[in-house]
Amino acid sequence: MARPLTKPPDRPSASRSSAGYVLGLLFAGNLLNFYDRALPSVVLEPIKDEFGLDDTRVGLLASAFVLVAALAGIPLGRLADRVARTAVAGWGLFVWSAFTAAGGLLTTFWGFLASRVGVGIGESSYAPATGALLSDLYPSERRSRAHSLVMLGFPIGTLLAFLTAGGLAEAFDSWRAPFLIAAVPGVAVAFLVLRIREPERGAADPARPAPPPPHQSRRSSLLSLMRVRSMYGMLLAFAGYNFAAYAIGTFLTPLLQRYYGLSLVAAGAVGGVVVGVTGLIGLLAGGRVLDRAAGRSPEARVQVAAVSLLAAAVFSFAGLVAGRGALWQLVVFLSLGYMLGIVYLAAAVPVVSDVIRPEQRSGALGLLFAFGYLLGGAGGPVCVGVLSDTMAADSASATEASARGLHGAMLTTVPLAFAVAAIGMLLAARSVRGDRDSMLSGETTP
Template sequence: MSGKSNVTAPGRVLALLFVANLLNFYDRTLPAVLAEPIRIAWGLSDVHIGLVGAAFTLAYALAGLPLGRLADTRSRKWIIAIGLVVWSLLTGINGLVGGFVSLLIVRIGIGLGEAAFAPAANALVADLYPSNRRGRATGVLMLGLPLGMMLAFFTTGAIAEYFGTWRAPFFIAMVPGLLVAALFMLIREPKRGATDPNTAPPARIAHPIRTLLSIPTFWLIIASGVTFTFAGYATTTFMVPNLQRYFGLSLTEAALSVGVIVGVTGLFALPLSGLVADKIHGRFGRGRLLFGAGCLAISALLTWFALSQPAEQVNLFIGLFAAGWFFQYVYFTTTYPAIQDVVPPQLRATAIAVFFAMFYILGAAFGPLIVGLLSDHVAGAAMREAGATEMSETFRAIGLHASLFVVPAMLLVTALLIVLSALRFPEDRGREWL
């Protein structure tokens, strides 16, 4: 790699990025684990819970655009370090909020801080590793997602029960981020385009957004990201409440189960799928994306079967849903490297920011909100059908479980969109950026 002696070893930087990504997802997952005690304490509905997720993701998406452009022109390590400080401090403040409005405001602030990470991190990975190794490197980076969520789901319920309050986990989560921020200030960055076969052109691209929007593969992957994150954020927001209400598990049992579904599966899926995706990519240009599409289709089928299980089959539900979630993790190791392959090196952070902005605004923000609306609607219909005059937890359980069938539908649409992006990929990858 050009200038290798002047930069921190790629493995060390990647390890630090992994830890930061772990904290990113740990902190953002806390409200999902604690949704039921917060809802009950303040008398909230599922729409309120969905709005908390929507507020975070909208702030995250909108802030990512200017921060992505900044990461293409300024020091990426400093952008990441400052973001870590902001979201970590606000996570601690999250433990002090006194009501729904203050919770919304703090979650918006955390979204602004976390938005600094992904564009800069993905651009760094592309400049540390060549195209034929980016799937594996992305797999390591994205291991922070399942491990962060797994740790959140495995520990948060126990921490809250030990201290006797849902506020305690937020205070504890604040400390590690501040320490990792200090470590980022010590690394030395690679130059932009350092691992590409041709030296990146010195001139800046005059119209960056227009340039990105002229790449069909990029747009198709964005569309797949919308449906993918719709399914993912709806699941992580409501799976713990679903296991508590519909299957009758305690908070700790439900959180541990979701930790297995969304966490343990990713620990195996991401490194394995990154290795397979890179090998396929080396032999067949469209292969990496087609591999991702096939895995998403399998994921859709397995999650549908899981949701079709009756309430007494909780273990079968968890096993099937976990198997489905194993295959959905292939999305990251197949589409993220494809974005870096088809956009100019000078716009990689901006591309990730645009990608995240679109799929967070249209997918992640609306997924929990729409599922929350559907849940309340179906619960109301079940109450009226039973001839009852008051809403009960039984009706809420029926409404929430039924609304989650949106998840496999969105995963299937994701698979179809990835197929379309694979068909266009070779042409866009071969562009000359003059």
């Protein structure tokens, strides 16, 4: 039986300036999130040389970070449903900044791996807590734009890492220098995030059901999330998108160096264009398009994201199939694919906020990110690394084998992963209207 709707108690609403301040601050934290996350990928070849790694172990290094982030995301997301989300996000930012600095100090492979695990734990707190917090500052029809602005930290942070990390490493004659420098602004932003005033949960929803009974167990709360049918499509989509995005983020610079013969700084600059500039355009344009679609119907936003992901699969294949003499083809078409694929990020959190109760949103986002990171973010680098080494084993020349193996692995996996993500969004589109109606009416989806 449906429960009566309840509205949030009357209170002064956050002003546009205060919401804008929070939005800008969360963007800054997210920029540092992805800057710190991208650093090993940019200086991967020097790290590989110092520790004597093959591509399989490089993939495992990247995946260890993602695996820990995924596992920590579920309890930290649920924690953010019970305590101030600003505290979870702020302390998480402080923790990952400290471990980023540790990565620049530790001198063994296992020490460096442990530092990346610490970064993963800290960063896993940020997206679930801030995603739910933003959903309480902006109504549904404005959430894609708000979240797309915060998610600009992804392409801008990655772009800055690609453009600066190689230069810093060469300037200080050490790949460790960027890790130490990046920690300083992280601590400062963490302090400011901790001072944000927590908004009331569900404040931006038109109406919300009465809160669940106090005796409801954590297990039953988690099971109630899995009764939301559109979540299954969202989980598949996030896994597919992360597989492609992390494969590109981990191995694009080595691909440009090995297969196309670019220097570290040149490869970083080209990689910055592919994953930074185009990602910036995709999120800015995508947020507006998705919010307009959401104004028509709840499922329209999901359908637009699905079409963008399908186009990303086509364009990324057209780019990665390019031979050594056609670097322009790789840059143009992989950039288009990345730009269209990243539109998904402007849809993911708003869609979850449309179908999940306010007091469960951080936990639901933690589950979404965990699943996507486990199957996609961790699976992408490992699968590409293993496939690269397997393909390389068929060639007599080690240098040539390494180049061709990585090229073949990227071509095989990245377009397919984008296509899987598109299928997930199409599945979610079939249920999102009913799930939203059930959430607003207080019913539980059967």
